[in-house]
Amino acid sequence: MKKNLHYYVAAWALVLAMFASCSKEETNQPIDVNQVDISEAGQNPDDLLLSNQNDRIALSGYLYTQTNATGNNQIMIYRHNWAGALTYVGAVSTGGSGNGKSLSSQGALAIDRQQNRLFAVNAGSNSLSMFSIDPANGNLTLLDNEPLQSVTPVSVTVKGSFVYVVNDGSNNIRGLQVIGGNSMVLLSNSSKVLSSSGAGPAQISFSPNGNWLHVTERNKNFIRTFQVNAGGYAQPGTNTAAIGKTPVGFCYGRSNTLVVTHAESNAVGQSVGASYSGNNSNILATVNGSISTAQSGSGCAAGTIFGRYAFVTNNISNNISSYYIASSGNLVLVNGSAAATGNAPTDICLSNSNLFVYAINSGDGTISAYLRGVLGTLIPIGTTSGVTTFGAGLVSY
Numbered sequence: 001m002k003k004n005l006h007y008y009v010a011a012w013a014l015v016l017a018m019f020a021s022c023s024k025e026e027t028n029q030p031i032d033v034n035q036v037d038i039s040e041a042g043q044n045p046d047d048l049l050l051s052n053q054n055d056r057i058a059l060s061g062y063l064y065t066q067t068n069a070t071g072n073n074q075i076m077i078y079r080h081n082w083a084g085a086l087t088y089v090g091a092v093s094t095g096g097s098g099n100g101k102s103l104s105s106q107g108a109l110a111i112d113r114q115q116n117r118l119f120a121v122n123a124g125s126n127s128l129s130m131f132s133i134d135p136a137n138g139n140l141t142l143l144d145n146e147p148l149q150s151v152t153p154v155s156v157t158v159k160g161s162f163v164y165v166v167n168d169g170s171n172n173i174r175g176l177q178v179i180g181g182n183s184m185v186l187l188s189n190s191s192k193v194l195s196s197s198g199a200g201p202a203q204i205s206f207s208p209n210g211n212w213l214h215v216t217e218r219n220k221n222f223i224r225t226f227q228v229n230a231g232g233y234a235q236p237g238t239n240t241a242a243i244g245k246t247p248v249g250f251c252y253g254r255s256n257t258l259v260v261t262h263a264e265s266n267a268v269g270q271s272v273g274a275s276y277s278g279n280n281s282n283i284l285a286t287v288n289g290s291i292s293t294a295q296s297g298s299g300c301a302a303g304t305i306f307g308r309y310a311f312v313t314n315n316i317s318n319n320i321s322s323y324y325i326a327s328s329g330n331l332v333l334v335n336g337s338a339a340a341t342g343n344a345p346t347d348i349c350l351s352n353s354n355l356f357v358y359a360i361n362s363g364d365g366t367i368s369a370y371l372r373g374v375l376g377t378l379i380p381i382g383t384t385s386g387v388t389t390f391g392a393g394l395v396s397y
Helices: 002-024 035-039 045-051
Strands: 061-066 074-080 086-093 109-112 117-122 127-133 140-147 153-159 162-167 172-179 183-186 201-206 212-217 222-227 238-241 247-253 257-262 272-277 285-292 298-303 309-314 319-325 331-340 345-350 356-361 366-372 378-385 392-396
Touching: 035 331, 061 109, 086 140, 086 378, 109 153, 109 392, 117 140, 117 153, 117 392, 127 153, 127 162, 127 183, 140 183, 162 201, 201 247, 212 247, 247 309, 257 298, 257 319, 272 298, 272 319, 272 331, 285 331, 309 331, 309 345, 319 345, 331 378, 345 392, 356 378, 356 392
Parallel strands: 153 201, 247 298, 298 345
Antiparallel strands: 061 074, 061 392, 074 086, 109 117, 117 127, 127 140, 153 162, 162 172, 172 183, 201 212, 212 222, 222 238, 247 257, 257 272, 272 285, 298 309, 309 319, 319 331, 345 356, 356 366, 366 378
């Protein structure tokens, strides 16, 4: 245990030393034009967090993913230790069933850390499960499994007591409300249609201020936005044309940005990312165009706590790309291949501590773990097996 601790502390020290060296010798050595800006003159909060580990090195946490199995969908629970390594804890039934195949989505699970709740879509039984999370050990207790009166839910999001699901089969979104802390009810008249039939929704998420819902439509190349009123009811949606083809996953960055991946119909080496301004509105506009990763099959995205970095899985290239979000909202490619993954990575998330990055590999049923380094770098920790190849969703607690 001590040997591993020394290894990871040394790794942090090495990366930080490299950063310091580059800063001191910038007049003598060729440096990426963006590197000094990315460091924010040494004040990037997502990087400063890495240099102060005294109060974080002992932190552990939990990861959740679903099997999406037909017959008995389950939530698989993993614990990560202070070094980011994963240990399987167990599995809990959702009370519903999956569909036993890829959902082609991001966000099949959603977490409410304030209320210690986990939500999971059941794509086979067309229902939504809600669990309570025990803060002491990460264990789950099933509270409710609510029929959605919609077909093939693929992504879920939560804000306060309101929960919304996007449904691929019925081409709509539908809202629910948590009542009394342990049950859900469907919001009447909350069903709103997507842009057109066969939209292929990939992700739904509340905006940071909770007043809007964003949905990526991978088949129609739209980002659809719905305003949500004070009663939790979504209004009819409006469309923003994506700058690239096949928008899939997204995360929110600083300066009111929405960072979206575009798989470009899975063309080889053509995946791009883009930053859209106005994430707390339905007026989305690209900030600095599409930014190529030169990778293939761009899919899911996860952002750091302070919104400086976004990490993106590439399902065909089998790696992770890293971006920096500038104060202007500009998206800057840090590394098209920041780290190798297993086969066909899909969902990705950061640990609750902002220190570790995890990605599910649907092709070989594994989870890859990484330690974050400064300037958007990733240091491999290891790989954990045992995940179903058609599993879906990945969230941390």
